Amino acid sequence: MTAKKNSNIAGNPEFNVPPNDIEVERAVLGAVLMDKDIIHTVSAIIGFKGEVFYDDRHRIIYETLIELLANSTPLDLITLQSALDGKHELEKIGGIEYLSYLVETVEVSAHAGDYAKIVKDKYMLRRLIQSGADIINMCFKDTRPAKEVMDSSAQSIMQVTSDLTSAREFDTLSGLGKDFINGIGDTKHSTIVKFGYRHLDQKTFGMSPGQLIIIAARPSVGKTTFGINICMNAASQLVKKYENSKAPAVCVFSLEMTSDEIFRRILAAEAHISGNSLRYEALDQCITSQMEDKINSTVNRLMNYPVFIDSTSSPSVLEMKTRARKISSERGLALIIIDYLQLMSADEKYSRQGRQFEISKISRDLKIMAKELSVPIIALSQLSREVTKRTGKASRPRLSDLRDSGAIEQDADLVLFLHSQEDIEENVPNPVMEVIIGKQRNGATGTIELKFMQKFSLFTELEKPLGEEMSI
Template identity: 30%
Template sequence: MAVDSLARKIAAPDRAATFRAPPHNIEVEQALLGAILVNNDAFYRVSDFLEPAHFFEPIHAKIYELIASLVRAGKTATPVTLKTFLPADLDVAGLTGSQYLARLAAEATAVINAMDYGRTIYDLALRRALIGIGEEVVNEAYDSPVDSSPRDQIEAAEKSLYELAENGRYDGGFQRFADALTAAVDMAAEAYQRDGSLSGIASGLKDLDRMMGGLQRSDLVIIAGRPGMGKTAFATNLAYNIAKAWEGGVRPDGRIESTNGGIVGFFSLEMSAEQLATRILAEQTEIASYKIRRGEIEPADFDRLAETAREMETIPLYIDETGGLSIAQLAARARRLKRQRGLDLLVIDYIQLLSGSSKRASEGRVQEITEITTNLKALAKELAVPILALSQLSRQVESRDDKRPQLSDLRESGSIEQDADVVLFVFREEYYLKNREPRPNTEEFFKWQEEMDRVHGKAEVIIGKQRHGPTGTVQLQFKAEVTRFSDLADEDKLPARMED
């Protein structure tokens, strides 16, 4: 009987529509505005999270916007200074603009209550936005196009919910140049105060940071290289360095804010989480990963391993080892991570293991990769974090005498090169030279030995493209046994050698 009743409800839902006013509280809005007009210090208690769009009453949104402009310009916002910016013919429930401002100030709440009132306004605005998203989900579910799958609708709804949770609004559109200018100045101020004076997140490699200014928000950074060059090791090194350096706190609106380093999300599409953890353990303890896997370690090494593992447990590095992800699934999981844990850097190992939509896949791999890289760049902007995405290189590198990679060597290079803000190539000459060892005790062997000594333990990170900086080559040290990159010691800065 219960099943039949449920079936009837599904077949013929109750369509009796009743009008309900969106959640709002005019009195709270009036009380907060009055408090700010009486004491402008109240504005700073809510300005971190409350925006004009969060007010239900349009005139209140306009008044709050005017107050914000005056206070941020270093001026005092009072009913007297504010009334000149309101229309002369304004009528608010029978009151002129000047009279309404005076009434707000007369009925002001205490400054100490400003944050609570601001949070109430903010929460009500989120509820109204949730209602809008819910109505949109219902309408799309009723009237979905033939080529739209339920999975696509779920991912679109999750994206809208993420944007709402992150920003408190989902309207997008144009913004004033003054707002963008303020953000640029704030970024410069943060760089001035941050260790190393970098505008982006420090990678832990000083020479690379000097060339790039750190990893910049909203940038898509491609790390490419042939097999054996160490591109995965390079990415894990950067991810660990950034997560280990993380320091942060909680903003007034409850969101996590990083002040140094960053919270890292790592999509390992090729290796398992255990393999990745073993590799990072090897990098940090300088114990070869094959010895860790086989248990071929001394007691002292095991103690060092355990101590390092305890230290690593506290770092904010999150690994997703799911293989065969689509770009839409990856984006949904990244949004969820930022919403729940925070996120400052996203690493993807690697692009060619991602899949696009079924429509693009049917058009060919090039079109599918184009969709993936375009969506990765859009995701970097949406999340406001740098994305490090690893990519393979074509085999044409092997056919040249000089094996240093170029932009044209990128697989499906058109889209990857176009969408990337930065392209880094990892290159180790030692890898190629080692495979060309001549017969021992010959003239060619001694020349080869000299070349091996010159390049041993060295790697190059070639900056093939950088939208907001120079291109060039950064020399690094590479310990192959533990797959660890580090800054190369400057010969001019080394202590003088003692002569015999």
């Protein structure tokens, strides 16, 4: 299907005038002039810029009111008239006669907040129209590759969305208290996702919406496997919780491995079959009829799990947010896992300032993304080489070992390190792995132990009672 050369919008009189409501704009300004305290209600909704108003006269009047407010000057007809006259803008807005008319058109000021929301809504629609026009212009004239133009287009639309959602009211203790009480015992609608390892969940109480969780380790220690295991543990919980209804998704962004490689690791762990046997070149030689039956039953079970894998190389946070938001709108979203942070990219203007600055920007954007989407985000991360230079107990990872940026430590709500005293590269069977809680914003640090069954790409619990975890 080819795109039409001419838009249906062009020449259509319905689209000649952008969305606006002049009468409502007058009502907002008249209410402020009638009751000076209304300015706080209005500005909390539409902000402090006059561009929100469609009528140029109203833009000038509102910006002048904000200037008076900033200077602690009383807001009334006299002070407004004087300020406008001092800027030689009184005649532009129609003089004192128009200011008086604004007051006369308002009977009560109580509805100013509702009117302000309408003004803001019309403004956002105009912003969206302008973004669309800019996108069309870029498509015709921009010489950059299509992917870069698409990224700029998405950034433009996301900025409008961000501005729309940023103007929110304060949360009150009354509302927060009611939500807390209503949530006690309501496991059906709980938004907490568990790691799936009882000792770790006991220490952290699982993963909460808005958290940025960092899982860091040296290469080949098992951080990808650990991330995948957590993914499947969460998916299993969601399937059980939502039973026959559509469960919210677990979204995996795999920047290093293909989706097929991720699936084979999942299959190995869930079916308890050696990952080497599931390599394509080994299937005919290694898979027995009994193993094939086990694989088929496991695959059929996994088909019901709400796991979505994106193996795009080096995506930006914006690209991830756009894809995650789409899934969230379609079925809900419970968890995002990113493998791994250092393979992500930021805008060129940030990357030009050095890798440390770029990683800082990515880290901060991931935290903002977690809050905006209201889901926990797990980002796997590499450690710096300094950790390999230490021996004995000193070889345990520290927060200062997080690679490329100290901002990762600052932005993260929870930092977990994977560490083994045994040399994994020497093929020690099922080594004991320490999961070190290096930082927990709302809890204690500590260490738990898991068994790493490398053959099956699986971390499992050690057989030890609760309460016997190690401490550091």
